[in-house]
Amino acid sequence: MKTKKIMIILWALLFCLPVAAEERAPLANFELKDTPNNAGEQVEFLFVPAASPEEVPEFLLHIAIGDEPVKERRLVNAGKEIFLPLITGEAGVPVEVRVEAVMDDGSLKNLGTSSLVSRGEWLNMNSMKAFILGLLFIALIIFYVGRAKKGKDLFIRKIPGLEAIDDALGRATEMGRPVFYVPGTSSMADVATLASLNILRPVARQVAKYETPFSVPVKDPIVVSVAQDVVKEAYMAAGRPDLYDDGIAYLASMGQFDYSGAVSGSMMREKPATVFLLGMFYAESLILAETANSVGAIQIAGTDASSQLPFFIAACDYTLIGEELYAASAYMSREPLLLGTLKAQDILKGLLLLLFVTAIIFQLFGIDFVMDTFLKPEW
Amino acid sequence: MKTPWYEKIASVDKKILYVIMFVVVMIPLLAKWTYNPDVMDEVQDIYDEVEEIYAYNLANPDAPMGILFSFDYGPSTSAELDPMMMSVLRHAFLRKIPVVTWVAFVDSIDLGKRITNFIAKEYGAVYGEDFVFMGYPYPMTAAVVAFGSDVRKFLVKDFYGNVSTDLPLLNKIYNYKSIGLIVTVSGTSMPRFWVTYANTLYGKKIATGTTAVSAADFYPFLQTKQMIGMMGGLRGAAEYEKLVYELETELIGTDTEMYMQSVYKQNTVQKWDTKVFTPGYTEEELREHISTRMTARTGMASQAAAHFFVIFLIILANLGYFFKRRAENKR
Amino acid sequence: MKRTLPLALAFIFGLIGIAVQIVPALKGFLNTMLDWMAIIGSFALALGVSSLTRHHMTKIRRKHKDMFFSYVTFVTMLFMMIIGLIGYFQPESLYQRLFGNMYNYVRVPLDASMFALLAFFITSAAYRAFRARTWLATVLLVAGVVVMMGRVAFGPFMIFNDITAWLMKVPTTAAMRGLTIGIGLGIVATSIKIVLGIERSYLGGGE
Structure with missing residues (x-):
């Protein structure tokens, strides 16, 4: 037992030898580190010069990454610490950095070597919180969809903007004037556009049933083809494929203000009775809404662009505020699946609010635990 | 019957508002007024x-x-x-x-x-x-x-x-x-x-x-x-x-x-x-x-004029609305 | 099949989208997907031009009463396209300068004019909307007037400046935060619905 202890101490001393042999105050401290939360495509080299710029004006790095030839890099000693990412491309690549100090007389002094093999991680822990929240959300959705399917009545509060759709369409039919539907001015990548296209379907179906002229001017070419499909299917579902025409949904223009010009122009000429402005909008929102108003149309607007909401609220008859736009398809179809998700969304929001309030109360008492554990962006 | 003034105010033609707005915006710009914020x-x-x-x-x-x-x-x-x-x-x-x-x-x-x-x-x-x-x-x-x-x-x-x-x-x-x-x-x-x-x-x-x-x-x-x-x-x-x-x-x-x-x-x-x-x-x-x-300060003079014009319009419209409602209540 | 395939694709790519965020090894695939998006995007441009052309051709063929504007669209589109193309192959030529001038002195001012129309539209919208119909509308009216005054306040009106600063920093910020949280959850919910195939209206039909 005793010999084992002595052996351990001897071993430890052996490892300490090179350290003890080095100078007391190193000219620089450096370290190669594995970059966390990546696939090993990069490692980091942290360099902190300790010597003054007068003593050591420059440092010379010899960087060897895998089989690549050794690269030399000079670092000017500005007394600042330097963080150097080294690209390895993949995991399992050995990296070695040898550091030399270029002394003021031009001579080189070896400061030692740092080496490492790049390592990849399976999971990016920085995204874990969002992922777990996502899983919780899906679990809630499955639970509430199940309840809705069993026939449990799920209450949704009245959304006036959506209640008004039927009347607005009826009005256009009575007046014999067209209906315009603007699905926002963003691309398909914007979830607001998807939400808008979800509302387009029931609207198009109703329009087809009433045989009202319909126009869907679009700003993004991909949205055009999707909108054409949605309108076509809706006309077929309403049993009026004869009324469908590819020109109903069309690309008006791809520029922001050319688009608003084109759409305002057609509004002035065709005088729609009802105008839907649903989706993502930017500075053109008020131009469209006011033009619609000036031709006497009923406007039903909705957007999640918080800076455009005030314009819609001031100029339009009905406005779907933020998430009401996302709730619309569930509200209109009353499908249990969609209603279930809506309920799950509300519960999650409630849970988050509870968490916020708890965190705030704890912080008032000077306890940061809840805030740090659950609400900080990184894990 | 003559239309009462408040009815007229409530139904002013937009084009008139637009023309006045244009003048209000242009005058400070042409006169090179500046605004000192x-x-x-x-x-x-x-x-x-x-x-x-x-x-x-x-x-x-x-x-x-x-x-x-x-x-x-x-x-x-x-x-x-x-x-x-x-x-x-x-x-x-x-x-x-x-x-x-x-x-x-x-x-x-x-x-x-x-x-x-x-x-x-x-x-x-x-x-x-x-x-x-x-x-x-x-x-x-x-x-x-x-x-x-x-x-x-x-x-x-x-x-x-x-x-x-x-x-x-x-x-x-x-x-x-x-x-x-x-x-x-x-x-x-x-x-x-x-x-x-x-x-x-x-x-x-x-x-x-x-x-x-x-x-x-x-x-x-x-x-x-x-x-x-x-x-x-x-x-x-x-x-x-x-x-x-x-x-x-x-x-x-x-x-x-x-x-x-x-x-x-x-x-x-x-x-x-x-x-x-x-x-x-x-x-x-x-x-x-x-x-x-000077661009921003000259522009602000024009914007200030426009703001005051809009505030004036809002007050005017509210007066019209108020008197119209009072008249309706009387009836 | 016509319904299942798109749903399956949406599911698979939705899952991949989530996976690349949490598994670092798949980051490379993200770049591949972005390349695909760029390629699909450029095809979409052709799709867009064809949609525009068809829309206006139909108008002209049917002798629509506004077909004049369709002619304007075609003429300007072809004009810019042709001088742009020739200018591209002959840099420093007359065509390139013409293209540049058309852009700088026709398109840009037209764009700016459309944007400037906002000043007029805001006038009429404010004239109509800011009315003391209910007490809530009155709050909006008062807040609106205070902010408008505050933005251009001077001399004795400086008090409005401070009230505006407070209005923007406290109630507006609070409301914006609430909206942002709701919208964020809405976006997540809609995305999950699409990935799981619960929401399928955007595919054209629900049944």
């Missing part, structure tokens, strides 16, 4: 931050801090945003702070180049030593992250094709450690992007200039100190313009025209790259340089 905290904060960098640079002349300017707007919002960019750039050049500029969109390249050179020329700044223009880095996210280590690795050349490592300025300022402030001027959600990357990841200070419409979106970031300051709309631009104007008067006096010309008279040495700008001014150029020192 009180400076709000969020604008003063940006100004103070730049002054702090100046103080730091005085103390550390060998390792100065620079400012990164990102032109995150296109021609459509330039009327509102140009004055902001110009004012902060003027401030930086006045204080001889190293300036790095780039643009976030393809159609801003021309605009970014023009404004950077326009202001640099006023103070005789030398390209490569006092300022650089990096063009349009693509993809933007990669460029912003590259600044975390060494931006010269990512942007190997500047806009004019000079090798980055050959530019003296970039050898001093190549990562966030030597960037004291990031100025993003934008009508889009780009400032949010800067908060996400440069502030959250690297703890950099962000100063934002934005259109009046988008200003409300960014107030939460001011409160959380994720942005150190904000210029909101033409008003914010006018405030900064005023601050810089005062500083300029203090440093070089009121005769800016004389100062600008003298920069190129004294120096016979060919230190300015003609690819960037031609030294010296024509009459017309001089006038342009002088007038851009």
